[in-house]
Amino acid sequence: MEKLVSLVRDEWLLLSVDDKGEAEAEILGLIQGMKKLHQEGLLTTGRLWVFERLRRVWPLASWAGVWDFASLLIIPPDKKGRISLSLPQDLLGLMTERFGRRTSWSWLRGLWGSCGSLYLPSSGYYCTFRLYQYSGIASRVEELLSQIRAKPAERKIRGWVEISIRSQVAITALLKQMKLTRSSLLLQERARMRAFRDRANKVVNCDAFNIQKSLRAAEEQSIIAQQLVESKAFHTLSRPLQELVMARLQNPSATLEELGRALSKPVTKSTVEYRWKKLKLLAEITTASKT
Secondary structure, three states, X not given: OHHHHHHHHHXXXXXXXXXXXXXXXXXXXXXXXXXXXXXXXXXXXXXXXHHHHHHHHHHHOOOXXXXXXXXXXXXXXXXXXXXXXXXXXXXXXXXXXXXXXXXXXXXXXXXXXXXXXEEOOOOOOEEEEEEEHHHXXXXXXXXXXXXXXXXXXXXXXXXXXXXXXXXXXXXXXXXXXXXXXXXXXXXXXXXXXXXXXXXXXXXXXXXXXXXXXXXXXXXXXXXXXXXXXXXXHHHHOOHHHHHHHHHHHHOOOOOHHHHHHHOOOOOOHHHHHHHHHHHHHHHHHHHHHHO
C-alpha cells in the first residue's frame, strides 16, 4: 500500500499544468495548507515536495515576473531544520483577492499536496485534510467534496480541523477531479483486487467451516455405528441400514455425499441424512434400554 501512496504523490508532483488560472489557484491551495510562523508572512511545512511543486508551477503565475520564487525561500544556513517561505503581504493579498472566495479542484489539489494524506491500511480507505483552524477554509473543502457525494466527516483537534472521507468510490472520484487520473485508476484496480481477495477468504473460511462440520458429524456417526454393531439391535436393521453403518466404520472421515456413493446402491446426501436420523434414534433407544 505504501507503494501506491508514493505513486499518487509522484503523479501529483509531476502533473503538468498549462493554464495560468489553474496554476495560480493551485499555488494558493499549497500556501493555505502551510503553517504560519510567528513572524508575519512566514510559512513552512515539513513536506519538501510542496516547495518542489511550487517551484514547478510558480513560473506560470501572473506574479512570477515580480516575485521570483527562489528569492522567497528561506533555507537554514546549516541546512538543518525546515525550509520557510517569506510571502509578502501584497502578494498574499493579490492571491486572496483573486481566489479567496472561489473554490476549484486545482485549488484543492494544491491544498491536498500541502496538508492532505491518503491512507490504505489492510482494510478500509482514508483520505484526510488537516487544516489549521485559523485558515477558515474547511467549509470550502467540504463544499467541493460534497459535489462528489463524499460525505466528509469533520473533527477539531488542538487547533486543527481534520476533514476525512472513507469511501473508496469517493476517494477515487476525488483523485480524478484533481486530474490524478493514473492514481484513480490504480486505486480502482487495488479495490478490485481487495474485493477478490476478500471473497476468496470468505470462500476459504466457509469451506473450512463446512469441513469441520462434516468431520464432527462423521465422528458422531462413527460412535453411533460402533454402538449399534456392539448391540443386538444391529441384526434387526434392514440391509441398507446395516450397509450404511459398516460404510461409516470403514470410512470414518467421509462426507455424507461420499458415504452415499460408497454404498452398493449409491444414494443422495438427503437419503443418507434420513437414514442416519433413524439410526441415531435407534441408538438412543438401545442406550436407554440398557440403563
